[in-house]
Structure formats: C-alpha cells, structure tokens
Amino acid sequence: MEEAAAAHPYVPRDLKLPGYVPISMSMSTILAVYLGASLFVVTFVWFLLGRKKAHLDRLLMCWWAFTGLTHMVLEGKEYSKGDSRYAGRDSAVIAVEGITAVIEGPACLLAVYAIAKGKSYSYVLQLAISLGQLYGCLVYFITAFLEGDNFATNSFYYYSYYVGANGWWVLIPLLISYRCWNKICESANGVETKMKKKIR
Amino acid sequence: MEEAAAAHPYVPRDLKLPGYVPISMSMSTILAVYLGASLFVVTFVWFLLGRKKAHLDRLLMCWWAFTGLTHMVLEGKEYSKGDSRYAGRDSAVIAVEGITAVIEGPACLLAVYAIAKGKSYSYVLQLAISLGQLYGCLVYFITAFLEGDNFATNSFYYYSYYVGANGWWVLIPLLISYRCWNKICESANGVETKMKKKIR
Numbered sequence: 001m002e003e004a005a006a007a008h009p010y011v012p013r014d015l016k017l018p019g020y021v022p023i024s025m026s027m028s029t030i031l032a033v034y035l036g037a038s039l040f041v042v043t044f045v046w047f048l049l050g051r052k053k054a055h056l057d058r059l060l061m062c063w064w065a066f067t068g069l070t071h072m073v074l075e076g077k078e079y080s081k082g083d084s085r086y087a088g089r090d091s092a093v094i095a096v097e098g099i100t101a102v103i104e105g106p107a108c109l110l111a112v113y114a115i116a117k118g119k120s121y122s123y124v125l126q127l128a129i130s131l132g133q134l135y136g137c138l139v140y141f142i143t144a145f146l147e148g149d150n151f152a153t154n155s156f157y158y159y160s161y162y163v164g165a166n167g168w169w170v171l172i173p174l175l176i177s178y179r180c181w182n183k184i185c186e187s188a189n190g191v192e193t194k195m196k197k198k199i200r
Numbered sequence: 201m202e203e204a205a206a207a208h209p210y211v212p213r214d215l216k217l218p219g220y221v222p223i224s225m226s227m228s229t230i231l232a233v234y235l236g237a238s239l240f241v242v243t244f245v246w247f248l249l250g251r252k253k254a255h256l257d258r259l260l261m262c263w264w265a266f267t268g269l270t271h272m273v274l275e276g277k278e279y280s281k282g283d284s285r286y287a288g289r290d291s292a293v294i295a296v297e298g299i300t301a302v303i304e305g306p307a308c309l310l311a312v313y314a315i316a317k318g319k320s321y322s323y324v325l326q327l328a329i330s331l332g333q334l335y336g337c338l339v340y341f342i343t344a345f346l347e348g349d350n351f352a353t354n355s356f357y358y359y360s361y362y363v364g365a366n367g368w369w370v371l372i373p374l375l376i377s378y379r380c381w382n383k384i385c386e387s388a389n390g391v392e393t394k395m396k397k398k399i400r
Binding site: 091092094095096098099115120121122123124125128131132135136138139143146147181184185186187188189190191192194 | 250291292294295296298301318320321322323324327328331332335336338339342343344347381384385386388389390391392394
C-alpha cells in the first residue's frame with residue numbers, strides 16, 4: 001500500500017492512479033510557460049485587437065482571451081497538486097471541466113470578437129459565460145466539500161491553487177455578471193421608454 | 201450481501217443506504233399528489249396572477265411557478281427509482297440539486313413576479329435560470345454516463361423518470377433561452393440605433 005501510494009505526489013495518499021506517468025517538467029517550468037503564454041496573449045489582445053476600444057473593453061477582451069485559452073488548453077497534472085480529483089478523473093470534475101473546455105472556452109473567444117466588433121449579443125454572451133463559470137465553481141467546491149475537502153498535496157497547494165487560482169474565477173465572473181446584468185436591464189428600460197413614447 | 205441488497209428497491213443492487221426507511225406512500229399516490237399540486241399551482245397562476253397578460257407570458261408564468269416549486273419541494277425517494285444517486289447522496293447530484301433548490305427555485309418564483317409586473321430584468325432573469333437548469337442537466341447526465349449509467353431500478357423508470365422527466369428540463373429551458381437571448385439582443389440593437397440617431 002505504502003509503496004503504491006508513493007508512486008504519485010497527490011493526496012489522498014491511497015488514491016489509485018493506474019497508468020500514472022510522473023510530470024516531466026518542474027512546477028516552475030510549467031508555471032513559467034503558462035504565465036508567459038498568458039502574458040503574450042494579453043499583450044497581443046491589448047495592443048492589437050483592442051487598440052480602438054475603451055480601456056474597460058480592452059481589459060475585458062484580455063480577460064476573455066486569457067480565460068478562454070486557459071479553459072481549452074490547461075493541463076491538469078500540475079494543478080492536481082491542489083486537487084487530486086483531476087488526476088483521479090473524478091466524474092463531477094470531468095463533467096465541469098468538459099463543459100468548460102468544450103462550450104465555455106470557444107464562447108470566451110467569441111466574446112473577444114463580440115466586444116471588438118460591438119455586437120448586440122456582447123453583454124448577454126459575457127453574462128452567460130460568467131454564470132457558467134460561477135455554476136462550475138459552485139459544483140466544484142460543493143462536491144469537494146461533501147467528499148471531505150482533502151485533495152491537496154499540502155496547504156501551500158491548497159491555498160495557492162485550489163483557493164487562490166479558483167478565487168479569480170469566482171471574483172471576476174461575479175463582477176462581469178453584475179455589470180452585464182445592469183447593462184441588459186438598462187437596454188430593456190431604454191426600449192420600453194421608447195415604446196411608451198411611440199404609443200403616446 | 202443479497203439480504204442487505206433486498207432492503208431497498210434501487211439499482212445498483214449492492215448500493216449501501218445506511219438508515220434507509222422505505223417510502224410509506226405508493227408510487228401512484230406520490231405522483232397523484234405531485235401532479236395535483238402542480239395542476240393547482242398552474243391553474244392559480246393562469247387565472248389569477250396572469251389574467252391581464254398575453255397567452256405566452258401566462259404560459260411562461262405557469263412554467264416558472266411549476267418548475268420553481270418542483271425545485272424547492274420535490275422529494276427524491278420516489279425519483280431515486282429512476283436514479284439511485286439521489287438516495288445514495290452522490291456528491292455531484294447533491295451539488296446540482298442544492299444549487300437548483302436554493303438559488304434557482306426562489307429565482308423561478310421571482311421570474312413569475314417579474315413577468316407579471318413587466319420588470320426590465322424579466323428576460324435576463326429567465327435566461328440566467330434556464331442556462332442554470334441546462335448546466336445542471338449537463339453535469340447530471342455527464343456524471344451518470346461517466347459512472348456507467350446504471351442507476352435506474354428498471355428500464356421503465358429509466359425512460360419515464362431519468363430520460364422522460366428530465367427531457368422537459370432540457371427542452372423548455374432551451375426554448376426559453378433562445379427566446380430571451382433574442383429579446384435581449386433586440387433591445388440592445390434598439391438602444392444602439394437610438395444612440396446613433398442622437399449622435400446624428
């Protein structure tokens with residue numbers, strides 16, 4: 001038991017990972033590649049795609065490009081130190097990650113385009129994706145809690161990956177949802193006022 | 201093993217349900233109470249709350265009242281014949297049901313009010329709840345599939361409860377999402393046109 005447990009770095013130690021192959025890159029390499037690639041994408045979006053837009057729209061375009069690519073390409077092995085359910089192929093985590101990668105990822109890139117082109121579906125699309133991200137986080141945290149909340153290799157990974165990294169995907173979608181909700185209500189109010197004026 | 205398995209009617213037969221108490225009502229009684237109560241709510245909403253509204257709005261108010269109360273009060277024991285993960289307290293199912301009961305249930309009742317009063321947040325609220333219902337169904341079906349899709353007592357319950365009942369919560373939210381999305385885009389377009397006219 002102890003021998004088998006020592007074969008991978010994840011917690012709980014008795015988690016069985018048949019066919020486990022250790023990560024060939026170090027933590028710092030993986031994080032450097034991830035942060036470097038993200039910085040490149042954000043710079044590209046800020047200075048090229050968003051060059052004619054207001055600052056808030058540019059910032060939002062950077063967020064959507066960054067989160068979209070993260071959803072679609074992020075590899076779970078390093079992150080599993082914060083939550084071994086990724087390496088263990090937990091069905092709730094796979095379901096949420098699948099929805100996020102297949103539906104929300106491409107939708108995030110569509111949001112970059114929608115903001116750039118000032119499309120009429122821009123706010124409602126951003127709201128829909130943000131609510132999806134929030135729903136995913138809720139399922140993710142609730143299932144972890146119900147199953148004992150003991151999936152992090154140690155408290156450093158628990159707070160930096162599981163709490164810290166995910167915290168951004170709670171905070172930013174909440175802010176975006178709030179803004180888009182208000183924008184949509186303002187539009188609805190505007191059209192209503194217009195229609196009332198017509199009737200008079 | 202066989203003795204323990206015979207104590208509850210759910211599948212897989214070796215599912216352990218410590219503290220299981222059999223349902224005291226028959227299937228027909230439970231369904232009659234559920235359908236009777238639903239019919240009462242729908243009639244009440246149709247003839248009283250919705251009496252001054254257009255037919256589609258009345259229908260939507262009935263749907264939101266029905267689905268909201270279903271989310272908040274439905275008891276899982278009879279439904280577990282279609283999916284034993286309810287009785288077995290599977291964490292993904294509990295997470296989705298928790299979000300649905302605590303957040304979406306009350307939001308559905310707010311949607312009845314919003315349609316009745318013609319609030320500006322009516323469409324965006326209906327869209328948000330419908331997307332939540334669709335996300336929940338996705339997590340629900342994907343996790344069942346990943347875990348072997350063997351949770352129904354027999355194929356009658358599989359098709360009537362698991363597929364049939366849930367099918368409505370895929371179809372109707374899809375239709376409502378489509379409608380609300382278009383309405384929101386129309387409003388956004390309307391405000392944009394108005395602003396362009398002002399600038400000229």
